[in-house]
Amino acid sequence: MTAAIALVAFLVLCGAVAPRALSPRWTYRAPALGIMAWQSVTVGAVVALGLLGLVLVLPFIHLSTDWASLVDACAAELRSRYRTPAGIGLGVAAAAGSVLVLARLAWVVLRDARAARVRRRSLHDKLELVGRIQASPETHPLQFIEIEQDEALVFCVPGRAKRRAVVVTSGARRALSPDQLRGVLAHERAHLRSSHGLVLDMARALERAVPLPLFRRAAAEIALLVEMHADDAARGRTRTELARALLRLAAGPASATAASAALGALGGGTGILERARRLVEPAAPLGRPRRLLVQASALGLVVLPVLIAVIPTLLALAFDCCGRGPIG
Amino acid sequence: MRQLGSLESEVMHVLWAADEPLAVRQVLEVMQRDRDLAYTTVLTVLDNLHRKALVARTKQGRAWTYAPAITHANHVAELMGEVLAETPDRGTALLRFVEQMPAHEVAELRTLLDALDSGEPDSQS
Numbered sequence: 001m002t003a004a005i006a007l008v009a010f011l012v013l014c015g016a017v018a019p020r021a022l023s024p025r026w027t028y029r030a031p032a033l034g035i036m037a038w039q040s041v042t043v044g045a046v047v048a049l050g051l052l053g054l055v056l057v058l059p060f061i062h063l064s065t066d067w068a069s070l071v072d073a074c075a076a077e078l079r080s081r082y083r084t085p086a087g088i089g090l091g092v093a094a095a096a097g098s099v100l101v102l103a104r105l106a107w108v109v110l111r112d113a114r115a116a117r118v119r120r121r122s123l124h125d126k127l128e129l130v131g132r133i134q135a136s137p138e139t140h141p142l143q144f145i146e147i148e149q150d151e152a153l154v155f156c157v158p159g160r161a162k163r164r165a166v167v168v169t170s171g172a173r174r175a176l177s178p179d180q181l182r183g184v185l186a187h188e189r190a191h192l193r194s195s196h197g198l199v200l201d202m203a204r205a206l207e208r209a210v211p212l213p214l215f216r217r218a219a220a221e222i223a224l225l226v227e228m229h230a231d232d233a234a235r236g237r238t239r240t241e242l243a244r245a246l247l248r249l250a251a252g253p254a255s256a257t258a259a260s261a262a263l264g265a266l267g268g269g270t271g272i273l274e275r276a277r278r279l280v281e282p283a284a285p286l287g288r289p290r291r292l293l294v295q296a297s298a299l300g301l302v303v304l305p306v307l308i309a310v311i312p313t314l315l316a317l318a319f320d321c322c323g324r325g326p327i328g
Numbered sequence: 329m330r331q332l333g334s335l336e337s338e339v340m341h342v343l344w345a346a347d348e349p350l351a352v353r354q355v356l357e358v359m360q361r362d363r364d365l366a367y368t369t370v371l372t373v374l375d376n377l378h379r380k381a382l383v384a385r386t387k388q389g390r391a392w393t394y395a396p397a398i399t400h401a402n403h404v405a406e407l408m409g410e411v412l413a414e415t416p417d418r419g420t421a422l423l424r425f426v427e428q429m430p431a432h433e434v435a436e437l438r439t440l441l442d443a444l445d446s447g448e449p450d451s452q453s
Contacts, residue, residue, distance in 0.1 A: 113419055116419025116421045119418075123421060126406065129336065129337050149408055153408075154425040155424045188425065201420050223416070243437075243444075246437065247438060270433060272426060273436055276437050276441075
């Protein structure tokens with residue numbers, strides 16, 4: 001029973017403490033680390049949700065006997081360690097809830113992956129048809145596809161090696177200086193190199209599968225941190241040029257898109273100002289001790305729910321079937 | 329597959345650049361200025377494009393002639409439509425460098441960058 005309570009406490013703490021602990025004051029200084037921290041909080045929470053159902057239903061199902069013989073413990077002892085006063089009703093309900101969440105997660109991941117793959121293929125086919133591959137000396141060795149279009153737009157299409165692309169409209173090319181173009185291309189290439197499409201897909205799948213504020217917040221923060229991580233591909237003087245590129249490409253005609261509306265999730269802002277500020281006024285990078293603390297905590301967050309769920313088993317192992325007390 | 333893909337692009341550009349429908353031989357002629365190509369290759373590519381409804385073909389005398397089904401501008405417009413319609417909802421098909429900013433954020437960004445420029449000569453126009 002303690003396992004179930006501890007898992008619930010873990011979930012509540014994740015929801016309450018994580019947003020404060022993962023504050024922009026340090027995540028913006030170390031975006032890659034920040035992304036990993038948000039990922040581990042959400043993964044830990046999902047693991048806890050899944051295990052909660054298992055832990056509550058275990059005393060009542062045959063799995064407990066199998067599990068007991070697997071770890072060489074007394075089955076009756078094991079079951080009593082996991083039993084809750086609320087009985088089988090709560091157990092079944094919790095297990096059903098856990099299965100629902102995990103099934104929905106799997107469904108969302110598969111559905112979105114297929115939908116995105118279809119759209120990417122369509123984009124890629126059209127790009128291949130009308131785009132022109134450019135490799136200008138000022139951006140050597142960075143390649144990109146240019147499309148003849150006045151609207152200033154730059155984006156990348158993730159995918160496997162030959163099917164990924166960085167795209168620049170002719171309007172964007174005209175709006176940017178060579179240094180700015182170089183910075184923007186480096187940014188897009190960083191997205192492709194770091195598999196940011198996949199990172200975003202997972203974060204959004206979790207947000208859709210688990211309707212809790214923690215997951216919505218995580219998805220929004222990860223989206224911004226992903227951009228900051230890519231911004232860091234620009235070094236030295238190119239960083240201020242990248243900030244200028246942000247202005248040149250973001251202050252275009254008001255072609256309102258659903259995406260721009262969705263990105264205003266962080267306290268009503270688009271996050272673009274935060275990106276520009278950290279490019280123009282770089283903060284000191286995170287010190288080694290803090291980095292290690294974050295990495296250790298991230299690992300701990302994923303391992304802890306598993307440990308909590310396993311503790312009653314460990315306790316059961318210390319006693320034998322006749323209840324004579326700890327063995328030897 | 330990639331090779332054939334970019335050949336399709338080249339053939340389409342040849343057709344777009346022409347004022348009138350072209351026969352296979354005429355397309356081949358233009359493309360052979362840049363590289364060695366077989367007649368059958370160009371024929372295959374045009375067949376594929378026709379299957380994809382990207383080119384229309386009409387019989388002139390004994391030969392088929394090919395013309396683009398959609399203008400280059402319309403293709404680009406279609407592409408741009410797809411790009412701008414992207415939402416983060418159903419998976420990530422693309423990542424934009426930056427979204428459109430609301431006016432007050434643009435003003436703040438401009439102020440931030442102007443403050444920077446007041447310390448150094450502005451080399452950008």
